[in-house]
Amino acid sequence: AQTVTQSQPEMSVQEAETVTLSCTYDTSESDYYLFWYKQPPSRQMILVIRQEAYKQQNATENRFSVNFQKAAKSFSLKISDSQLGDAAMYFCAYRAPLSGNTPLVFGKGTRLSVIA
Amino acid sequence: NAGVTQTPKFRVLKTGQSMTLLCAQDMNHEYMYWYRQDPGMGLRLIHYSVGEGTTAKGEVPDGYNVSRLKKQNFLLGLESAAPSQTSVYFCASSDQLESGANVLTFGAGSRLTVL
Numbered sequence: 001a002q003t004v005t006q007s008q009p010e011m012s013v014q015e016a017e018t019v020t021l022s023c024t025y026d027t028s029e030s031d032y033y034l035f036w037y038k039q040p041p042s043r044q045m046i047l048v049i050r051q052e053a054y055k056q057q058n059a060t061e062n063r064f065s066v067n068f069q070k071a072a073k074s075f076s077l078k079i080s081d082s083q084l085g086d087a088a089m090y091f092c093a094y095r096a097p098l099s100g101n102t103p104l105v106f107g108k109g110t111r112l113s114v115i116a
Numbered sequence: 117n118a119g120v121t122q123t124p125k126f127r128v129l130k131t132g133q134s135m136t137l138l139c140a141q142d143m144n145h146e147y148m149y150w151y152r153q154d155p156g157m158g159l160r161l162i163h164y165s166v167g168e169g170t171t172a173k174g175e176v177p178d179g180y181n182v183s184r185l186k187k188q189n190f191l192l193g194l195e196s197a198a199p200s201q202t203s204v205y206f207c208a209s210s211d212q213l214e215s216g217a218n219v220l221t222f223g224a225g226s227r228l229t230v231l
Contacts, residue, residue, distance in 0.1 A: 035219075044224055047219055050219065103147075103164050103174065108158035
């Protein structure tokens with residue numbers, strides 16, 4: 001079974017600085033999808049960014065970008081110019097190709113604090 | 117634009133009581149999921165459905181039952197609640213995008229406490 005590991009239970013960053021959240025995963029598939037979800041105190045799960053494994057180019061969404069290292073099975077999230085509103089739980093998630101009909105597998109999360 | 121709606125948002129039960137959590141989506145999504153979230157455990161899949169009338173077990177299905185009689189609704193039932201089922205429950209839905217990267221839309225969560 002696929003597993004997703006987030007080795008940092010908690011992280012903190014100064015406002016306007018950059019922070020990187022780590023994620024590694026285990027899979028024998030060659031084609032799959034990776035996601036980062038944000039859960040603010042409101043509890044709502046919000047998609048931050050996604051990456052298709054067959055794409056070598058790292059995905060970016062405004063201040064959020066990923067460092068996807070397929071051989072190392074690593075998928076880290078970089079948040080630039082951190083803002084107070086970035087404070088949240090961040091979950092890394094993995095999904096196998098659609099043909100397997102497999103749902104998302106989540107990591108245990110990293111709680112990010114932003115210090116003013 | 118409701119998206120995914122879960123009811124109730126909060127519930128307190130006594131051990132042995134039964135209850136049903138309702139999830140409704142108005143996006144005509146094929147796939148629906150029930151996850152539970154516990155501190156330090158992330159989100160764990162309980163059951164899911166790939167279409168009306170279908171259900172499948174996830175990672176932690178014991179003590180729960182589900183039904184998908186209508187495409188827009190996915191019900192999660194606890195027949196005899198136990199304190200170990202105290203958790204926050206999330207429903208999610210997704211469509212089958214061509215790329216396979218179906219993005220989940222989540223409900224706001226339901227906090228269940230079993231005394």
